[in-house]
Amino acid sequence: MPDSPRPLDFPLPAEGCGSFAFWQKEASRSADWWKSLSAARQWDQNLQAYLGKSLDSVPDADTVVVPKDYANVEQKKALLFFQVPEVTLSAKQPNVEAAIPLFQAVLNRKLSNDDVNAAALMDEVLFDVLCVSGIAASKIGYEADIDGETQSIDPATGQPAMVPDPHGAMDPMTGQPAQMPAMVPNIVKERYFWNRIPVKRVLIPADFHGADFDRAPWLGWRGEMDLAVAARTYGLDKDDLKPRGKDDDLRLKSDTPHESAVGQKVEFTEIWYQASRYLPDVVNSDLYYQVVWIDGIDAPVVSRPSPYQTVTNGRLTGGMVGNPIHILTLRYVSDQAVPPSDVSMSRPLVDEMNEGRTQMVRQRKRTNPVLGYDPGIVDKTAIDKVVTGETQEAIAVPGWNSANQPIGEIRRASFPRENFSFNDYTARDIQEVWAMGSNQQGVSSQSKQTATEASIQQSATQTRMKREQTQVARWFVNGVQKLGALIQMFADEPDYVEVVGPDGAKVLATWDKTTIQGRFAYTAKPDSSLQMDAAFDKKNALDEYQFFRKDPLINPQYLITRIARRIGADPQQFLAQPQPPQPPPVTPSFAFTGDDLNPANPQFQIVMAVLQHGGIQIPPQAVQQAQQQAVLVAQVAQLQAQAEQQQANTEHGGMQPEAEPLNKHQSDQSGKLPGLGMAGAVQ
Numbered sequence: 001m002p003d004s005p006r007p008l009d010f011p012l013p014a015e016g017c018g019s020f021a022f023w024q025k026e027a028s029r030s031a032d033w034w035k036s037l038s039a040a041r042q043w044d045q046n047l048q049a050y051l052g053k054s055l056d057s058v059p060d061a062d063t064v065v066v067p068k069d070y071a072n073v074e075q076k077k078a079l080l081f082f083q084v085p086e087v088t089l090s091a092k093q094p095n096v097e098a099a100i101p102l103f104q105a106v107l108n109r110k111l112s113n114d115d116v117n118a119a120a121l122m123d124e125v126l127f128d129v130l131c132v133s134g135i136a137a138s139k140i141g142y143e144a145d146i147d148g149e150t151q152s153i154d155p156a157t158g159q160p161a162m163v164p165d166p167h168g169a170m171d172p173m174t175g176q177p178a179q180m181p182a183m184v185p186n187i188v189k190e191r192y193f194w195n196r197i198p199v200k201r202v203l204i205p206a207d208f209h210g211a212d213f214d215r216a217p218w219l220g221w222r223g224e225m226d227l228a229v230a231a232r233t234y235g236l237d238k239d240d241l242k243p244r245g246k247d248d249d250l251r252l253k254s255d256t257p258h259e260s261a262v263g264q265k266v267e268f269t270e271i272w273y274q275a276s277r278y279l280p281d282v283v284n285s286d287l288y289y290q291v292v293w294i295d296g297i298d299a300p301v302v303s304r305p306s307p308y309q310t311v312t313n314g315r316l317t318g319g320m321v322g323n324p325i326h327i328l329t330l331r332y333v334s335d336q337a338v339p340p341s342d343v344s345m346s347r348p349l350v351d352e353m354n355e356g357r358t359q360m361v362r363q364r365k366r367t368n369p370v371l372g373y374d375p376g377i378v379d380k381t382a383i384d385k386v387v388t389g390e391t392q393e394a395i396a397v398p399g400w401n402s403a404n405q406p407i408g409e410i411r412r413a414s415f416p417r418e419n420f421s422f423n424d425y426t427a428r429d430i431q432e433v434w435a436m437g438s439n440q441q442g443v444s445s446q447s448k449q450t451a452t453e454a455s456i457q458q459s460a461t462q463t464r465m466k467r468e469q470t471q472v473a474r475w476f477v478n479g480v481q482k483l484g485a486l487i488q489m490f491a492d493e494p495d496y497v498e499v500v501g502p503d504g505a506k507v508l509a510t511w512d513k514t515t516i517q518g519r520f521a522y523t524a525k526p527d528s529s530l531q532m533d534a535a536f537d538k539k540n541a542l543d544e545y546q547f548f549r550k551d552p553l554i555n556p557q558y559l560i561t562r563i564a565r566r567i568g569a570d571p572q573q574f575l576a577q578p579q580p581p582q583p584p585p586v587t588p589s590f591a592f593t594g595d596d597l598n599p600a601n602p603q604f605q606i607v608m609a610v611l612q613h614g615g616i617q618i619p620p621q622a623v624q625q626a627q628q629q630a631v632l633v634a635q636v637a638q639l640q641a642q643a644e645q646q647q648a649n650t651e652h653g654g655m656q657p658e659a660e661p662l663n664k665h666q667s668d669q670s671g672k673l674p675g676l677g678m679a680g681a682v683q
Contacts, residue, residue: 009304010289018278020300023291026205027220027269033206037338043132043199044253046343049350050131062365064357068350069131069343072434076342077126079436079465080472084111084118087480106491107484116194116483122476124196125328132252134341136328137197137221140320140479141308142486144190152182192486194479197221197325200250203271204327204337211332214322218273221325222250224265230294234301241266242296267295272306272323286316288323308486320485328475330468346433353426435464538567599627 013019038044045055049069056063089104091097111118125136152161161182169178203220204213213219224244231238244267275282275289282289287309292302305311310318333339541563548554557575564574596607611618 008300008302012291012300012303013279020291020293022278023271023300024293026218027203027222027271029206030203030220031222034200034202034204038133038200041133041338041340041344042347046132046341046347047252049343049347054354055351060358062358062361064354064361066350066353066357068346068353068430072346072430072436073127073131073343075436076130076434077123080126080469081122081476084122085473085476087111087477103484103488106487107480110192110483110487111480116192118194118476121194121196126472128196128199128341129328129330130341131343132341133199134329134331134339134344135202135337136199137202137219138194138326138328138479139197139221140194140324140326140482140486142190142192142490144185144187144490146185147188148186149183150186152184190490192483192490194326194483197223198250198252200252202327203269208337209335210337211329213325213327213337216323216337217277218271219323219325219327220269220271222267222269224267227264227266230266230268234294236294236297236301240297241294244295268301269293269295270302272325275305284311284314284316286321287311308489310489318485319489320482322478322482324482326475326479326482328472330471342434346430349426349430349433353423353430356423356426435468541567599623599630 012023016022046069048055049065050073052065052067052070054063054065087104087108089100089107091100110116113119121138125138128136153159162179163182165178165180170176171178201222203222205217208216210216225233227238227241227243230236230241244265270290270292272288272290274285275287276285279289288306290302290304290306291300293300306320306324308320308324309316329339331339545559545563548559549556557578560575590610592607596603598604608618608623
């Protein structure tokens with residue numbers, strides 16, 4: 001067997017940190033810790049409880065298992081993530097603004113059931129988090145099936161792309177370096193994937209205690225693949241591969257046995273690590289490397305820088321940011337990377353409820369009606385005629401004759417009331433653990449409470465639920481950004497054409513994927529991952545129309561198309577064909593005063609004609625009355641003018657000048673005061 005199946009892109013150090021022996025030891029240490037953790041947290045028992053199976057090795061016939069775990073897990077899954085949201089993008093750089101809406105359409109298409117199938121992924125990872133382990137792992141990536149090479153096409157011109165001859169040949173006609181067709185791998189099939197990793201196959205550093213797993217020095221998992229595929233993928237001889245054995249320790253145990261395809265598959269280990277922590281020549285902590293080995297092969301089959309990243313002069317200039325292995329948890333426990341699941345936290349309470357219900361069943365069986373009779377008085381044959389039911393029985397009690405009754409019911413022991421109260425307390429405790437009361441579970445509350453109390457309880461419950469919903473949405477968006485970086489890195493024009501058409505594909509083809517990194521180009525956010533009924537969705541659509549329709553900056557055709565889809569209408573039939581623009585009709589305007597409607601004025605007839613042409617009809621009686629009134633007004637005006645003229649002819653001449661008083665005349669002539677005589681003058 002050769003030391004290495006094929007030349008490696010990046011040979012590992014021969015020994016010490018980062019060597020092949022180092023990674024084998026790290027993976028083995030993580031696997032042992034993970035196995036002990038799953039046993040301590042009872043991951044297998046949590047799955048059994050969800051399935052409604054008793055955890056006793058040999059359950060009694062009267063054992064009751066209340067399906068609380070099933071009800072809580074399914075209800076909380078729907079509350080945390082009801083549907084795959086439409087991811088919206090916002091540009092961080094002005095030079096990518098035009099490409100963002102088109103790339104958003106491509107990204108949402110890849111998340112659909114036809115490609116990544118994000119809905120199935122979320123259902124799987126949330127089950128692991130809530131029921132089994134409190135942690136879920138997934139892997140985001142891209143893979144292609146390549147068959148030889150094909151000629152590259154320049155997306156800008158649509159013509160075959162040409163490159164200089166690698167051997168330096170010169171064109172004899174031009175004297176310039178000779179050109180030859182550019183060849184690229186012939187991809188016959190490709191896919192972007194975001195797959196769940198079985199929870200027992202996850203590998204995490206045993207000494208990592210953080211909540212942000214993109215900061216972990218490395219993450220990995222143990223996988224399996226078909227033996228023939230492994231030989232073709234890694235260039236190996238089938239005879240050199242070691243078929244796997246039974247892998248019961250890597251599967252969750254349930255009531256359905258697993259059929260192990262022994263001899264048809266091989267086991268492999270894959271690790272993605274931060275190169276700067278283990279390789280002295282790598283400084284950038286954003287750069288990841290990959291190492292893969294197959295059980296039975298004494299050397300790695302893959303050792304290379306991450307194919308999902310573009311690096312220029314040691315800088316990350318494109319591709320995925322973070323580890324391709326994407327891990328979800330809902331909470332953090334100090335110094336523990338793996339928190340317990342919700343089912344693990346409520347396990348003791350559910351066990352107590354099961355025990356209480358089992359006691360109730362046994363109590364009912366023990367308290368079936370039993371008759372007692374005095375065999376000295378009642379004949380056995382008569383008793384046999386009495387006892388004809390399946391649950392009835394009679395016991396001979398010598399000297400029975402209780403209260404002079406030869407046959408009577410033996411007193412039964414009643415079930416204590418506190419046992420029922422204990423069951424109610426347990427149910428309430430389980431609701432507190434899951435942060436789901438009666439309202440969230442869709443059942444009526446048995447306790448009496450006011451509307452205010454119910455509102456306070458609902459608000460307190462929603463606080464924690466909203467926080468966990470935000471945690472799930474944040475994890476989903478981070479994964480979408482990783483997936484979007486791969487689409488930006490690997491998608492070509494045919495991938496874009498099927499979603500956004502030829503024109504949109506040309507815009508995206510000019511998006512410089514080597515210099516514009518995804519996390520610097522856009523921000524992804526979920527539109528809505530929670531429940532939204534059809535009536536509420538339609539109302540939102542109509543509100544959007546009323547709010548945006550009159551805005552001159554809004555494209556009305558796009559707006560109406562979007563609304564038609566949301567209300568379930570066909571946009572092609574919903575929209576009328578646009579009509580060519582018509583010149584605006586000539587609509588002359590007129591302004592009339594009351595004097596214009598005076599029949600005595602010369603413009604009266606013209607005004608009447610205009611009004612009649614405009615559809616305003618004036619009754620003839622009104623016109624006749626107006627004319628009579630006009631004549632009367634004219635006569636009155638004439639009489640008034642004549643009266644004014646006559647009054648002007650007989651008008652008074654006005655006041656005469658004022659006569660000078662006599663006493664004043666005397667003083668002016670004599671210089672004496674009136675009435676003083678000569679005596680006054682002498683003085």
